[in-house]
Amino acid sequence: MPPPQAVINGNCDQRRTLVVIFLRGAADGLALVPPVTDDHYYRARPRLGILAKDAVKLDERFGLHPKLRPLESAWREGELAIVHACGTEDQTRSHFEAQDLMEHGGVVAGGWLGRYLRTRPSETRGALACVAVGKALPECLLGAPTVTVMQSLEEFAIAGRTPALGTQLEKLYGMERGQLGAAARDTFAALMRIEAMRTTKYRPDNGATYGRDEFSNGLSQLARLIKADVGLEAASIDLAGWDSHFAQQGQVEGLAGKLAEGLAAFRKDLGARMATTTVVVMTEFGRTVEENSAFGTDHGRGSTMFVLGGGVRGGRIHGEWRGLEPDVLEKRGVLEGYGDLPVLNNYRNVLAAVLARQVVGCGEVDMASVFPAFAVKPMKIFG
Numbered sequence: 228m229p230p231p232q233a234v235i236n237g238n239c240d241q242r243r244t245l246v247v248i249f250l251r252g253a254a255d256g257l258a259l260v261p262p263v264t265d266d267h268y269y270r271a272r273p274r275l276g277i278l279a280k281d282a283v284k285l286d287e288r289f290g291l292h293p294k295l296r297p298l299e300s301a302w303r304e305g306e307l308a309i310v311h312a313c314g315t316e317d318q319t320r321s322h323f324e325a326q327d328l329m330e331h332g333g334v335v336a337g338g339w340l341g342r343y344l345r346t347r348p349s350e351t352r353g354a355l356a357c358v359a360v361g362k363a364l365p366e367c368l369l370g371a372p373t374v375t376v377m378q379s380l381e382e383f384a385i386a387g388r389t390p391a392l393g394t395q396l397e398k399l400y401g402m403e404r405g406q407l408g409a410a411a412r413d414t415f416a417a418l419m420r421i422e423a424m425r426t427t428k429y430r431p432d433n434g435a436t437y438g439r440d441e442f443s444n445g446l447s448q449l450a451r452l453i454k455a456d457v458g459l460e461a462a463s464i465d466l467a468g469w470d471s472h473f474a475q476q477g478q479v480e481g482l483a484g485k486l487a488e489g490l491a492a493f494r495k496d497l498g499a500r501m502a503t504t505t506v507v508v509m510t511e512f513g514r515t516v517e518e519n520s521a522f523g524t525d526h527g528r529g530s531t532m533f534v535l536g537g538g539v540r541g542g543r544i545h546g547e548w549r550g551l552e553p554d555v556l557e558k559r560g561v562l563e564g565y566g567d568l569p570v571l572n573n574y575r576n577v578l579a580a581v582l583a584r585q586v587v588g589c590g591e592v593d594m595a596s597v598f599p600a601f602a603v604k605p606m607k608i609f610g
Contacts, residue, residue: 243503243585244453245461250510252469256531258479263290267551271517271565294483297491305541308608312529314512314570320526325511330366332598337370343597344371355457360445360464435496442466443489450496475523502537517565529568532577538609545608546572579605
């Protein structure tokens, strides 16, 4: 059977943007999306279990953590889909190894998103085609044809915005031909566009209000770039701090609140542009089903992924789910206890569906080149 194909070329019907949010530290999917009708859940978590009366009801089995309530409207309006029992085949339960495997898309050089972007025709690449919000290039973008790493638009400048130097550099590269000259001209055009944006105070649309935290600020920067039509195809941003071995309740509440409030503001700000924007939220692995003696949970296996945006078959939990009965859970050698939520849905199959959505109406790309040595079966999370 031939490998799955997605469509791609440089003349798409609509330019689409993909935003990848990584929850670093292993977010607890059983806290974010608790199975509120499963008695095994409350037996395993007598102190940490999210009560059904407190959760935002999703369906007859699951609820949302109460701090994720700002995302309820996206769920009800069919723009938010969730995949549970999701993750990688990694068994180490090591943050570093699991993140590497997930961001690389397997045991392979380069990042999955970087390889995907390399399938894009060269004429679509610009200085702001791909942006990583943060201080360093994330592993998923290794090998991308072009990436701008920045914490804010204020950082995107040459030599402290010295006009004379900028003019001299523009003249110098203006004499270049070929790819170098084209890249230089595009960079200077992007600088001019960013400079124009910096001179005007940003006011989010549709009454959206972003928080003052770093994550919300990063999302507001991305919304601004999308609305400025600078050619943003893909963006990456992290929300770290999910390693909840101790006192998990307060830790998850704070982070879940930031995640939901930031995403709700981003969605409201973009308005109709969410039809051509997809947001994926992922984490390296989940937490143990059973709580520990320190009011926390330890490194586990399956967690959750969120997909938000246009075209998604939202308002439903996708993928396989078998419950939390002891014989379903993944045992951890001689360790006693409930075991771990197994990975029933591979994250690549979620990402493959997302990438296929990004290139609707364009040419072709072989998904095997994005996720080598993996039999991709894109999950049906888009209509």
